[in-house]
Amino acid sequence: MTRLNIEPAQPSEAHAVLTDPDLTHTAKVVWTYLSIVSDPQRMRPLAKVLGMAQGTVMRSLRALEAKGLAYREDEAWLAERPVRASDRFIVGYGPERLHDITVHNRKDGSAVIETVSTRPVRAFAKHADGSLVELHGEAKDRALEAFWADVDTFNAEQENGS
Incomplete structure (x- = not known):
């Protein structure tokens, strides 16, 4: 599986996610990690790397998915760049x-x-x-x-x- 977003997030894109009042701090951490790693991440290893409970990571991933900031491909997750208003x-x-x-x-x-x-x-x-x-x-x-x-x-x- 290859990463579809090869380019790193721009500072303005990261700022948009990190200052989003609708996202929890854990969702922001999950998005940041997904946006800098080179490969899609499965949920359990992602939770282990971040030192978070699997349920917390899954809730964060779903919140990110609902906002179009993450998507699932073959049971692995990738960050999506934020879209403009x-x-x-x-x-x-x-x-x-x-x-x-x-x-x-x-x-x-x-x-x-x-x-x-x-x-x-x-x-x-x-x-x-x-x-x-x-x-x-x-x-x-x-x-x-x-x-x-x-x-x-x-x-x-x-x-x-x-």
Whole structure:
């Protein structure tokens, strides 16, 4: 069995995994080890090398698999590079428009009417089966933060010509 990801993870990719608030510390350790070893790892030897219980390693592997950060091939596990937020989320404007109308009275007795029309931003999580689920609350906030961080990274890469 050969390793499919020959290139090591880039610092920004490792940072994305290691700062993911949804992953446990043990899942981060498991991903880091899988991303630097040259061969796919079976679960029991992996647990032994890391000095962790097999159940802990299996839970970590499943959590990584659910986030697309690890996958199983012939009973052995490999790390997968993290995907950008734009690969996990769709961000766009909703079809509805919100209107805010304000009347500003002037000292001379006249008035100015100010209207502002906006469209709310909506965020959807992409699932492996192709379905989309709209995000709300903190999940939406995290998705938007990740999305805009990706936009900033993309813009910086374009400016640097990379």
